[in-house]
Amino acid sequence: MAKTLFDKVWDAHVVERLQDGTCVLYIDRHLVHEVTSPQAFEGLRMAGRRVRRPDATIAVVDHNVPTTDRKSGIKEADSRLQVETLERNVAAFGVPYIPLLDERQGIVHIIGPELGASLPGMTIVCGDSHTSTHGALGSLAFGIGTSEVEHVLATQTLLQKPAKNMKVAVEGTLPFGVTAKDIVLAIIGRIGTAGGTGHVIEYTGSAIRALDMAGRMTVCNMSIEGGARAGMIAPDETTFEYVRGRPMAPRGEALERAIAWWKTLPSDPGAHYDKVVEIDAATIAPMVTWGTSPEAVAPITGVVPDPSEIADEAKRAQVERMLEYMALRPGQKLAEVPVDMVFIGSCTNGRIEDMRAAAEVARGRRVAPGVRALVVPGSGIVKRQAEEEGLDRVLTEAGFEWREPGCSMCLGMNPDKLTPGQRCASTSNRNFEGRQGPGGRTHLLSPAMAAAAAVMGRLADVRELAR
Amino acid sequence: MKPFTTLTAVAAPLPMANVDTDKIIPARFLKTIERSGLGVHLFDTLRYDADGKERPGFVLNQEPYRHAQILIAHENFGCGSSREHAPWALLDFGIRCVIAPDFADIFHNNCFKNGILPVRLPRAVIDQLMEDAKLGANSRITIDLAAQEVVRPNGERIHFDIDPFRKKLLLEGLDDIGQTMEHAASIDAYEAKVRRERSFIPGIEVRA
Numbered sequence: 001m002a003k004t005l006f007d008k009v010w011d012a013h014v015v016e017r018l019q020d021g022t023c024v025l026y027i028d029r030h031l032v033h034e035v036t037s038p039q040a041f042e043g044l045r046m047a048g049r050r051v052r053r054p055d056a057t058i059a060v061v062d063h064n065v066p067t068t069d070r071k072s073g074i075k076e077a078d079s080r081l082q083v084e085t086l087e088r089n090v091a092a093f094g095v096p097y098i099p100l101l102d103e104r105q106g107i108v109h110i111i112g113p114e115l116g117a118s119l120p121g122m123t124i125v126c127g128d129s130h131t132s133t134h135g136a137l138g139s140l141a142f143g144i145g146t147s148e149v150e151h152v153l154a155t156q157t158l159l160q161k162p163a164k165n166m167k168v169a170v171e172g173t174l175p176f177g178v179t180a181k182d183i184v185l186a187i188i189g190r191i192g193t194a195g196g197t198g199h200v201i202e203y204t205g206s207a208i209r210a211l212d213m214a215g216r217m218t219v220c221n222m223s224i225e226g227g228a229r230a231g232m233i234a235p236d237e238t239t240f241e242y243v244r245g246r247p248m249a250p251r252g253e254a255l256e257r258a259i260a261w262w263k264t265l266p267s268d269p270g271a272h273y274d275k276v277v278e279i280d281a282a283t284i285a286p287m288v289t290w291g292t293s294p295e296a297v298a299p300i301t302g303v304v305p306d307p308s309e310i311a312d313e314a315k316r317a318q319v320e321r322m323l324e325y326m327a328l329r330p331g332q333k334l335a336e337v338p339v340d341m342v343f344i345g346s347c348t349n350g351r352i353e354d355m356r357a358a359a360e361v362a363r364g365r366r367v368a369p370g371v372r373a374l375v376v377p378g379s380g381i382v383k384r385q386a387e388e389e390g391l392d393r394v395l396t397e398a399g400f401e402w403r404e405p406g407c408s409m410c411l412g413m414n415p416d417k418l419t420p421g422q423r424c425a426s427t428s429n430r431n432f433e434g435r436q437g438p439g440g441r442t443h444l445l446s447p448a449m450a451a452a453a454a455v456m457g458r459l460a461d462v463r464e465l466a467r
Numbered sequence: 468m469k470p471f472t473t474l475t476a477v478a479a480p481l482p483m484a485n486v487d488t489d490k491i492i493p494a495r496f497l498k499t500i501e502r503s504g505l506g507v508h509l510f511d512t513l514r515y516d517a518d519g520k521e522r523p524g525f526v527l528n529q530e531p532y533r534h535a536q537i538l539i540a541h542e543n544f545g546c547g548s549s550r551e552h553a554p555w556a557l558l559d560f561g562i563r564c565v566i567a568p569d570f571a572d573i574f575h576n577n578c579f580k581n582g583i584l585p586v587r588l589p590r591a592v593i594d595q596l597m598e599d600a601k602l603g604a605n606s607r608i609t610i611d612l613a614a615q616e617v618v619r620p621n622g623e624r625i626h627f628d629i630d631p632f633r634k635k636l637l638l639e640g641l642d643d644i645g646q647t648m649e650h651a652a653s654i655d656a657y658e659a660k661v662r663r664e665r666s667f668i669p670g671i672e673v674r675a
Contacts, residue, residue, distance in 0.1 A: 015657040016650050022632050024650050026657055028668070036550065038500035047644070055670030064498065078498035085500050096673040104673075117671055129549040129573060143573055145551035147580035147643065155647045157654060161630075193485060194543040197572060227546065229572050254667035261665070293485055314541070318484060411494040420517065432489040432547060434512050 002268035004165045005234050006200045009140040009265065013123045015157055025160045028122035028139075030152050031108045032059040032095065034086040035413070036127030040150035041089040051093045052156045058117050059090045059097045062107045063413045067376050067403035070100060079414065093153075106379020106405040109133040109347035113217065114381055116246025120235040120262040125152055130347045130429065131230075132223040136216035137243070138235030138265055140200070143224065163229050164274040166199035170207040172281035177463040179357070180215030181349060181427065181446035183207065183279075184222040185287035189297040191277060196228025199275060202267065203233050207281035213242040214353035221348045222429050225294040234266035288334055288425075288459055289444040291322035292433050298334060300449065300461045306330035325433055326441050327421070334459050337443070341424040342373035342454040343436070344400075344447050346410040349427035350378025352385050354447040358400075359391040361451035361465055367399035368457030374416065375400050376408040400454065412437045425453035469582045470640030474563055475609040476536035479526050480600040484541035488574065491545065491553040505552055506559030527560070531604040539593060539600050540567045544585075545574025554581045564610050566617065568593055579633050580643065584612060586627045595619070612638055 003011070015024040030053075037059070044051070051057060064079035074080040083100065090097040098104045104111060109130050112118035118134040124141035125131060127149040134141035148158055168187055188195075201223050208219065216233050223231030233239075240259050243249045250258045285299035296319075298305075304323065307330060310316040323330065328337065344358045355377060367373045375395050377383040383405055386392055392402045409416040410428035412435070418424055420439025427450050428435075431442035443459060452462040496508040514525050521528040527535065538557070544567040545553060554577045557565070565578065566586040578585045588596070599606050599620050609618035612634065617625045636643065647654075 016653040018632070020630070020632050022630075024647060024653065026654070026661070029671075035497050039502050039551075042500070049644070055672070058671050058673065076498075082498055082500060096671050098673055119668065122668075127549055127551075129547065131549075143549035145549055145554075145573060145577035145580060147551060147577065151644050151647065154644050155654065156658075157647055157650075159632075159643060159647060193546055194569065194571070197543070197569065224547075224573075227543070227571060248669065248671060250667045250669055254669070258665075258667040261667075293487075314484065413494050413497065430487075430489070430547065432487045434493050435489050438493070438495075438512060438517070 002271040004267040004271040004273065005138065005202055005232050005265055006140060006163070006165055009121055009123065010162055012121065022159055022161055024157045026123065026157050027125050027152050028056060029112070029118060029124040030057045031112055031124070031126035031131070032057060032149070033063055033108050033126070033128065034061045034082040035063045036146050037089065037149055038082065038085045039146050040153060041093065043150040044093070044153055049154045051095055051153045054094045054096065056156060057095050057153070059086060059095050060105055060108055060111060061086060061100055063407045063411070065100060065406040066414055067406050067408050067416060070404055076415070103380035103384060106382065107347045107350055107407055109221065110350055110378030110382065113137060113213070114246070114379055116243060116249030119243060119249060120239055121265055125158070129224040130221050133217050133221040133347055135220040135223070135230050135232040136213060137239055138233060138262065140230055140232065142230040163200045164198055165272065166196055166201045166228065166275040167273040168201050168203050168277045168279065169205040170203065170279045170281050171205040172207055174207055174281045174284060177286055177448070177466065178284050179446045179448065180211055180218040182284055182287045184219045185289065185294070185297045185444065186284045187279065188222065188226045188294045189287070190279065191226050193225060193293050193295045194227040196223065196226040199228050200230045200232060201226065201228045203231060208233060209236065212353060213238060214351040217351065218348055222294070225429055235262045286446065286449050286462055288449065289431050290326065290328060290334060291319070292325055292431055294431060294444060296322060300334055300459060302334055304328045304330055304332040304334065335461055337459045338423070338457060339371060339425045339453050339459065340422045341418060342371060342450050343409040343424055343426040343428060344374065344450050345376030345378065345408055346428040347378065348429045349447050350376065350382065352382050354427065355382065355386045355391050357447040358451040359394040361448050361462060362398040362400060362455065363394050365398055365455040367454045371454055371457050373400045373454040374403060374409060376403040377405050379405045398455070409436050411435060425450045425459060468640045468642060471563065471582050471584050471612055471637040473609065473611050474536060475607050477531045477534055477604060478537035478539050478596065478600040478608045479532040479535035480597045481526060481538055481540045482597055485543045485546055486540055488545060488547035488550050488553045492550065492556040497550060497552050502555050503559055505556035506561070509556040509560045534561065536561050537564045537566065537608055537610070538562050539596050540565065541593070542568045544570050546571040549573045551577045551580070554578050554583050558583055566593065566596060579637060582637065582640065584610065584637060586610070586617060588617070588625065588627055592625055
């Protein structure tokens, strides 16, 4: 029977199929960070269990860490406790760990692919919903809760039922100024935040094939914002080229054997999908969210919607609440909304390609008066590469702040937060109420659009700044 | 894990869709290394004003809902992050059952790991239960997991579906890891097979 990419990776990892269809699913890679693991290690300790496969596990600190000078340690006591607890746990259980001051430290979803720890055809989990990022390599990667973190540490498996298959096909050529972030925001705008619930999305089509790995990761990263458990893209030459030479990836003859297997993974012709969505790439514009759900999104050329034009009462009330929280008027032009803060970074857009896109817009310009703009590279390796390319200079000369790697203002668990009422153009993934700090207002957009907002002091169409 | 069998309790009406995990428990409260103690921060921004004072209009700040053990909500409850702090906060507050038209996948999964029963029912039924819940202390709702029924205050019994494997774990309060350990021989055999067939995948090692 014709199988999808998801079916093939799933089937290759079924240890045992139980009577009711629940599977014992083997996990190839387990990424661990400081926020969702302390209670899992504590559970192991209480039950006298060990970590079954330390050599399939890698730990790093990212959510809590400061993005300014780190030599003096972490000032916030509760953040420091979580980091120290992880350090104690990895030492006690023999788990490979990248310390805070190591150059390879960074956001867990940036460093997995970057180090070659995440590879095509694998099952990859992490106690973080944006684990879907790694699906860009053609792996099945999804977020789990802390009980499941403990379950994987103890057994290297999960008890799961297979998800349904959903295909999102993006065909055609992206217009000038439109990026991977705009593709995924457009998709979420179309399917809604629950559009993918119960499904794994496979992204296909010529516009997806044409993306580099960074762009593919941005798309897969936000699958969870469309409700999907995971996002996947079939591995191809772009994938193999990306993997080649990464420190934890196979090399030489082993890599050739791996590629031979990976080439068998793309979906078979005629494979069945439970849901199919088709999008014409040519119709996508640079996107920006106006509400407190990622589905509340519109082209930058558009306006804030008018709730009075919404027939469904519940939906209308929801939009009214969003506009009140966001302090926006119905019919207001999105390109006229002023911003106080700009955040460029996160597991969605913290890779070197994103730094380049931001620097390209910033070059020779200045951050608008009254605006603060933070650029937070996704890892120490991204940071060094950007500095070697001189991007840090371009950005700092334009008035952007150049920071140390971490999750930072994506979720404000470290000191980088919005204050109540502040409005932020952000390359992160969630615009929920209070996500970037209590009372903060978030507009999601691409790195180039974020840089454009910084220099214009308002949400702006990056195409107007084209040189 | 505490078994879930039957529950008769006050239900709190929360007629909101897309209640995300940041709403259930904002990220700034995730800096704990314990599972307990999060109930005080459940729905923090809805429940407290900027000075930390209770907002009297919020349902869980009102009697009898301060003691609610059931929560009734609209579509896509628990969307967003994988943080298990969301069900921990619900449980610590005292909520053992959430009833909604549908749930986000990871949250749904996390509930079962903590002895919380997520019940999916059609929106029309939710609308009735929401009205029942608004009547307060004399309008208790019963959940009978073995029978897979929600019993309205007027005695009407409503059937709900649940995965049989998850039902069994909840009813008996069984630990997932213990269940999986029963398949240890299969896991050993799978690992041996993969070591032969996919020997090209190296193990992880972090060198200084």
